[in-house]
Amino acid sequence: xxxxxxxxxxxxxxxxxxxxxxxxxxxxxxxxxxxxxxxxxxxxxxxxxxxxxxxxxxxxxxxxxxxxxxxxxxxxxxxxxxxxxxxxxxxxxxxxxxxxxxxxxxxxxxxxxxxxxxxxxxxxxxxxxxxxxxxxxxxxxxxxxxxxxxxxxxxxxxxxxxxxxxxxxxxxxxxxxxxxxxxxxxxxxxxxxxxxxxxxxxxxxxxxxxxxxxxxxxxxxxxxxxxxxxxxxxxxxxxxxxxxxxxxxxxxxxxxxxxxxxxxxxxxxxxxxxxxxxxxxxxxxxxxxxxxxxxxxxxxxxxxxxxxxxxxxxxxxxxxxxxxxxxxxxxxxxxxxxxxxxxxxxxxxxxxxxxxxxxxxxxxxxxxxxxxxxxxxxxxxxxxxxxxxxxxxxxxxxxxxx
Amino acid sequence: xxxxxxxxxxxxxxxxxxxxxxxxxxxxxxxxxxxxxxxxxxxxxxxxxxxxxxxxxxxxxxxxxxxxxxxxxxxxxxxxxxxxxxxxxxxxxxxxxxxxxxxxxxxxxxxxxxxxxxxxxxxxxxxxxxxxxxxxxxxxxxxxxxxxxxxxxxxxxxxxxxxxxxxxxxxxxxxxxxxxxxxxxxxxxxxxxxxxxxxxxxxxxxxxxxxxxxxxxxxxxxxxxxxxxxxxxxxxxxxxxxxxxxxxxxxxxxxxxxxxxxxxxxxxxxxxxxxxxxxxxxxxxxxxxxxxxxxxxxxxxxxxxxxxxxxxxxxxxxxxxxxxxxxxxxxxxxxxxxxxxxxxxxxxxxxxxxxxxxxxxxxxxxxxxxxxxxxxxxxxxxxxxxxxxxxxxxxxx
Numbered sequence: 001x002x003x004x005x006x007x008x009x010x011x012x013x014x015x016x017x018x019x020x021x022x023x024x025x026x027x028x029x030x031x032x033x034x035x036x037x038x039x040x041x042x043x044x045x046x047x048x049x050x051x052x053x054x055x056x057x058x059x060x061x062x063x064x065x066x067x068x069x070x071x072x073x074x075x076x077x078x079x080x081x082x083x084x085x086x087x088x089x090x091x092x093x094x095x096x097x098x099x100x101x102x103x104x105x106x107x108x109x110x111x112x113x114x115x116x117x118x119x120x121x122x123x124x125x126x127x128x129x130x131x132x133x134x135x136x137x138x139x140x141x142x143x144x145x146x147x148x149x150x151x152x153x154x155x156x157x158x159x160x161x162x163x164x165x166x167x168x169x170x171x172x173x174x175x176x177x178x179x180x181x182x183x184x185x186x187x188x189x190x191x192x193x194x195x196x197x198x199x200x201x202x203x204x205x206x207x208x209x210x211x212x213x214x215x216x217x218x219x220x221x222x223x224x225x226x227x228x229x230x231x232x233x234x235x236x237x238x239x240x241x242x243x244x245x246x247x248x249x250x251x252x253x254x255x256x257x258x259x260x261x262x263x264x265x266x267x268x269x270x271x272x273x274x275x276x277x278x279x280x281x282x283x284x285x286x287x288x289x290x291x292x293x294x295x296x297x298x299x300x301x302x303x304x305x306x307x308x309x310x311x312x313x314x315x316x317x318x319x320x321x322x323x324x325x326x327x328x329x330x331x332x333x334x335x336x337x338x339x340x341x342x343x344x345x346x347x348x349x350x351x352x353x354x355x356x357x358x359x360x361x362x363x364x365x366x367x368x369x370x371x372x373x374x375x376x377x378x379x380x381x382x383x384x385x386x387x388x389x390x391x392x393x394x395x396x397x398x399x400x401x402x
Numbered sequence: 403x404x405x406x407x408x409x410x411x412x413x414x415x416x417x418x419x420x421x422x423x424x425x426x427x428x429x430x431x432x433x434x435x436x437x438x439x440x441x442x443x444x445x446x447x448x449x450x451x452x453x454x455x456x457x458x459x460x461x462x463x464x465x466x467x468x469x470x471x472x473x474x475x476x477x478x479x480x481x482x483x484x485x486x487x488x489x490x491x492x493x494x495x496x497x498x499x500x501x502x503x504x505x506x507x508x509x510x511x512x513x514x515x516x517x518x519x520x521x522x523x524x525x526x527x528x529x530x531x532x533x534x535x536x537x538x539x540x541x542x543x544x545x546x547x548x549x550x551x552x553x554x555x556x557x558x559x560x561x562x563x564x565x566x567x568x569x570x571x572x573x574x575x576x577x578x579x580x581x582x583x584x585x586x587x588x589x590x591x592x593x594x595x596x597x598x599x600x601x602x603x604x605x606x607x608x609x610x611x612x613x614x615x616x617x618x619x620x621x622x623x624x625x626x627x628x629x630x631x632x633x634x635x636x637x638x639x640x641x642x643x644x645x646x647x648x649x650x651x652x653x654x655x656x657x658x659x660x661x662x663x664x665x666x667x668x669x670x671x672x673x674x675x676x677x678x679x680x681x682x683x684x685x686x687x688x689x690x691x692x693x694x695x696x697x698x699x700x701x702x703x704x705x706x707x708x709x710x711x712x713x714x715x716x717x718x719x720x721x722x723x724x725x726x727x728x729x730x731x732x733x734x735x736x737x738x739x740x741x742x743x744x745x746x747x748x749x750x751x752x753x754x755x756x757x758x759x760x761x762x763x764x765x766x767x768x769x770x771x772x773x774x775x776x777x778x779x780x781x782x783x784x785x786x787x788x789x790x791x792x793x794x795x796x797x798x799x
Contacts, residue, residue: 026703026706283797286799287799298799303790303793303799304786304793307793307797310720310797311720311724311792314700317703318698318699318702319695319696321699321703322695340691340692340695343688343692344692392688392689395692396688399691400664400688402676
């Protein structure tokens with residue numbers, strides 16, 4: 001049931017009325033196969049465990065050469081953009097398969113933030129700003145960080161205190177964004193702010209793409225437990241131009257929900273890569289670790305645990321496929337599908353990660369083996385863009401009315 | 403990969419949906435709605451309608467009576483049957499011995515047995531498990547000794563589903579006691595009316611008579627009723643087990659089950675609010691529904707792999723494990739949802755006493771169904787055996 005085996009078949013699903021039949025084609029195009037193979041080979045050469053450790057402990061916490069190579073040698077950053085913008089003409093599926101491959105090496109590249117979130121927002125709004133910035137993303141010259149979370153807001157995307165006050169032709173930003181992944185590396189910040197309204201009101205939320213070096217932006221940078229760099233970002237009377245606004249003023253929430261849904265599925269795809277490696281790494285370890293005079297893989301209690309891990313990994317792939325294919329449906333259906341996916345994948349990530357460590361025993365809780373680092377990323381994915389509880393609740397709100 | 407609309411598939415769906423609506427027996431519908439046990443005739447009435455239409459065996463090759471439908475069409479068909487809450491056709495002939503006969507049988511065996519399976523004239527049962535051979539099926543001891551043109555069979559089978567109605571049974575018997583466990587077994591077709599065959603009921607927890615013991619005492623079986631070679635019956639058995647696991651995910655039927663639970667939870671009151679407003683109960687429904695979606699897309703991925711040229715592989719064990727767990731959770735939630743009215747035992751009422759039903763209709767079978775459905779994680783290779791299969795065949799440990 002590996003993805004490469006899923007070729008050339010159309011399957012049907014429907015949920016009732018005749019006009020709701022959905023044909024599912026599970027085949028990948030040749031271009032998609034090529035993207036996966038190229039990326040997989042490149043990462044095998046560049047992203048072994050020691051190289052990754054070196055990047056993380058270097059001054060900037062990354063190797064900028066990798067990003068440049070992804071852009072310029074492999075053309076990978078253009079995979080999900082249109083040909084008019086200089087890309088390969090792909091979309092959600094390309095993002096998913098790239099994220100899955102990045103997950104297999106727990107890459108710390110800002111693909112999610114730059115391409116999926118930043119690129120996703122630009123594709124959605126189009127126009128001059130998209131024409132200007134997308135080619136720069138594809139070329140590897142732009143890194144975008146998504147400044148949306150606030151200390152009080154938890155996973156509620158509308159709970160925003162950061163303000164953007166109209167000031168002549170532009171705006172002035174004030175506020176505090178928390179745990180902004182990739183902010184220390186970013187050339188641009190994608191910022192959610194209130195141009196009106198208050199609390200968690202849907203109205204009054206706007207989205208801006210701004211220069212990360214604008215005066216008045218104060219960062220406190222730090223490493224994250226899963227190997228990335230992030231920042232607390234403070235906006236202190238930051239004057240930004242009017243054309244930094246993406247979409248309509250005060251009506252940005254649907255756009256934000258959409259790109260966050262796309263990003264949520266992308267981290268689920270990443271989780272498929274991460275958990276697949278947690279599983280295969282555990283299997284490999286159990287085969288070579290001897291106790292009681294035999295490999296511990298011979299013990300049925302461990303075999304069944306590894307089978308349970310396998311089933312969680314496979315179901316994560318199924319849910320990620322499902323949600324990827326539903327990202328362009330109307331908002332309510334898209335949200336239900338994405339929440340179903342994230343709820344399931346979050347729990348799978350927890351189960352597979354914890355089981356991997358338990359099966360490794362003491363060595364699993366050290367920094368020495370890669371397995372523990374996969375576990376750490378899996379654990380952060382659990383709550384990224386909403387915990388399992390958050391997504392079960394959103395799914396229920398959308399599908400299980402009283 | 404994509405999601406798109408297909409006019410041809412919509413037309414096909416409309417055709418089969420209309421056929422079901424116009425042809426499903428009214429009296430069968432009312433028997434189901436009132437929660438009665440289904441008789442042999444109840445099962446056969448729908449079977450015969452499908453046989454007449456030529457839709458009784460969609461999975462069979464066309465030359466033996468299949469429909470020639472694509473995998474997509476078969477999928478639509480099973481979804482529509484479940485959506486309309488149709489009774490299932492008995493699997494023993496159509497899904498089990500039929501495929502064994504058209505795969506391994508002689509031309510004479512095909513000509514003799516396949517028509518009766520398709521028409522429903524022959525009701526089949528499966529003689530596999532024995533009191534001492536459950537999960538370790540290959541340790542079976544029922545013995546067949548050659549005597550001229552016959553085998554003389556002695557032994558005991560158990561868990562033989564619907565044997566009380568059966569005209570024929572397919573049996574695994576030991577024809578070589580000296581060979582290693584799996585190598586001395588043969589696959590015999592036995593006329594259930596043969597002298598020496600005795601069927602005794604086993605009543606299960608819900609009060610149902612579904613399964614039986616089958617005793618075989620000096621039963622004479624013509625050698626021509628052996629499928630495939632002597633001592634090679636395990637090949638047929640393995641083939642059949644793989645067939646039994648496909649479709650065992652029962653996604654379409656479980657979707658219907660989840661919808662029923664939602665309907666019950668919207669009707670049942672929990673104080674001043676409907677049960678579905680209870681956040682704990684609601685969470686159980688959403689978990690169930692999401693797990694079912696995961697199963698559905700795993701099955702679709704698996705079917706896609708099959709269509710790409712791979713037979714049903716060992717990963718179908720995953721579908722069996724998750725599918726059976728979900729079936730159980732559905733019955734568990736249904737019982738939980740009906741509250742007090744899970745308790746009345748309708749089979750315990752005297753004849754005619756159930757004219758004034760106690761509690762809501764949907765509660766009548768909640769407990770018996772819950773009890774009965776414990777079987778799904780046990781039959782077809784218990785879920786623990788399925789995990790052994792995945793460990794060995796998929797993980798290689």
